[in-house]
Amino acid sequence: MxxxxxxxxxxxxxxxxxxxxxxxxxxxxxxxxxxxxxxxxxxxxxxxxxxxxxxxxxxxxxxxxxxxxxxxxxxxxxxxxxxxxxxxxxxxxxxxxxxxxxxxxxxxxxxxxxxxxxxxxxxxxxxxxxxxxxxxxxxxxxxxxxxxxxxFDSIPHDLGALYTVHALNKELGEQSAGKLPVKVEGFVQARGTFSGGTWHSAITQFSRFREYQKKRKSWKKAKKSIPTDRRRSRVMKPSVKYCKPYQAWACPLPTIDPQVVKRTAASRKEFGPDFEYGHYVLVKQLPKLVGGIIGAGGLVALSQFKFSRDKLLKIKDPGQGPSAETRAKSWFKVNFIGEANGLHVWTQVSGGDPGYxxxxxxxxxxxxxxxxxxxxxxxxxxxxxxxxxxxxxxxxxxxxxxxxxxx
CATH class of the missing domain: 3.40.50.720 (NAD(P)-binding Rossmann-like Domain)
Incomplete structure (x- = not known):
């Protein structure tokens, strides 16, 4: 409607x-x-x-x-x-x-x-x-x-999952579409730089991890939440795995994107009565993956202290960004695999410079x-x-x- x-x-x-x-x-x-x-x-x-x-x-x-x-x-x-x-x-x-x-x-x-x-x-x-x-x-x-x-947070992933579910339902046919459990996994690949604003938002969010968890507990206790008549929708438990179709390691990506997809799925009938989503970044080499995980952990740790947090925030100004030439060389791809009742569909969302x-x-x-x-x-x-x-x-x-x- x-x-x-x-x-x-x-x-x-x-x-x-x-x-x-x-x-x-x-x-x-x-x-x-x-x-x-x-x-x-x-x-x-x-x-x-x-x-x-x-x-x-x-x-x-x-x-x-x-x-x-x-x-x-x-x-x-x-x-x-x-x-x-x-x-x-x-x-x-x-x-x-x-x-x-x-x-x-x-x-x-x-x-x-x-x-x-x-x-x-x-x-x-x-x-x-x-x-x-x-x-x-x-x-x-x-x-x-x-x-x-x-x-880029979170339209390619959110609308990509929606597009994938529509493609899956088209193959399932009218009698089954929107009536079966559905699983979708998204795999991100990108080349580009993130904005100064994104950097500041990320460091701020990292620094507030404990406060955020306290808030979540209080919100759950108060039961002031979104409508309760939503369909079942959840995010897969994080796990690193080797993904043969892409010949790369898939690492769970701890961004807001899975939560956005989850909320969309809960509000739309075509996602079915039970929907599950997994969100990953693809990395070709295992050492690079391990280095990325260690680096992310280091940022979270450093953001907990005012002195180091202030130093991190000075790395990028919120208003700065790369040249048009640099942006022209950037790109992104998000590959999706949708599954329902043993049937699979493969889709992709792609474009140019993701950060800007x-x-x-x-x-x-x-x-x-x-x-x-x-x-x-x-x-x-x-x-x-x-x-x-x-x-x-x-x-x-x-x-x-x-x-x-x-x-």
Whole structure:
């Protein structure tokens, strides 16, 4: 089932506001929007707290598309009134301002208050799970879609799993589709650099591991959670294994992506009554895999102490990023194996630079879908790309050059 308009926002001044457009990924997202197929009808504003930087960003965007009109809005994460004013003027707010644990919640609250859809790039489980427990009921009641993880975290994995399940159900036929237990495994390969914002978010999340676990216990005890009428969906227990089809070692990848896929599966009938997902990174050489595990463990350990944590945060600035030439050499592939009743399907999602160019594309297309697409799932609250937008976003991304294919 679908709805034509989640909120009475047709009279608002803007279709999309980009909050954080002066940052590296925010600027790439704004550049994508002003050159998109919908740019001719797009009413857009960029927002932030630094007026000179906003003006410089506007002039750079106008150089790409002189015909588009771009307004500037002042907004600050520490000024809730400014966030409410900004959100109330738009159908959708994009935010690239992280770490989201530090800067994200106030904007989510402002969007819910004003009935405005929201998309972000977060890969921070504590932030997303906190929103689910604290804001799900209110956002759902107002028919607002708060959609986290709309970049490389976690669209290729979330929509890739959805695409795989659809391909599997097509082979199963109408009588069995959506009625059998389903298992999907995703295997990630990529070449590229991650953003300064992603680095800061990761170090922040590592440093808060104990606090996060305490929160999870309190949330479970309070039973303030997502709706209880969801289908059974779970993440596979982590284990390293050799994967013959890819001639590589598969190591469980401890990102937010499995949790996002799990939430999408729990909310959509086509995933069946019992769904299981496994998420891995492929590494060709065992020594490299061992080195990666040791390195990740070292980062977690160093992030527990303020002195070493501050040193780590200085390695990458949140606003910095690689050159266009470097990004052009980057790529990603996520291979999926779907299984139900002894039947297997193999699919793949692939694209260019995962950390910046494709992430900006995914984020922008998510917002464009919320602003313009007329038939989206009736799923509101703190939702995922797969549950809040779904197939419409797969179609958009395919047209934009991100490939979804059955192998």
């Amino acid at each position: 679908a709805d034509k308009a989640a909120n009475p926002t047709s009279a608002r001044a803007y279709d999309i506001v980009v909050f954080g457009a002066t940052g590296f990924t925010g600027k790439l997202t704004a550049e994508y929007l002003v050159q998109s197929k919908e740019a001719g009808k797009l009413k857009i504003a960029i927002a932030g707290r630094n007026a000179p930087k906003l003006e410089a960003c506007k002039q750079a965007l106008l150089a790409l598309n002189p015909k588009i009109s771009i307004d500037l809005l002042r907004a600050d994460s520490s000024d809730f009134t400014s966030l409410v004013e900004m959100a109330g003027k738009s159908k959708v707010v994009i935010t690239t301002v992280g770490p989201y644990l530090k800067y994200g919640e106030a904007l989510v609250e402002a969007c819910i208050e004003t009935g405005t859809h929201y998309v972000d790039l977060t890969g921070e489980p504590e932030f997303v799970e906190g929103l689910e427990h604290d804001y799900q009921a209110e956002a759902e009641a107002k028919k607002v879609k708060i959609i986290n993880s709309c970049g 160019d494709e992430t900006a594309k995914m984020l922008a297309e998510s917002a464009l879908s919320l602003a313009f697409d007329k038939s989206l799932p009736k799923c509101y609250g703190i939702v995922t790309p797969g549950s809040g937008i779904g197939v419409a976003l797969i179609d958009r991304l395919q047209k934009a050059g991100i490939e979804f294919q059955t192998l």
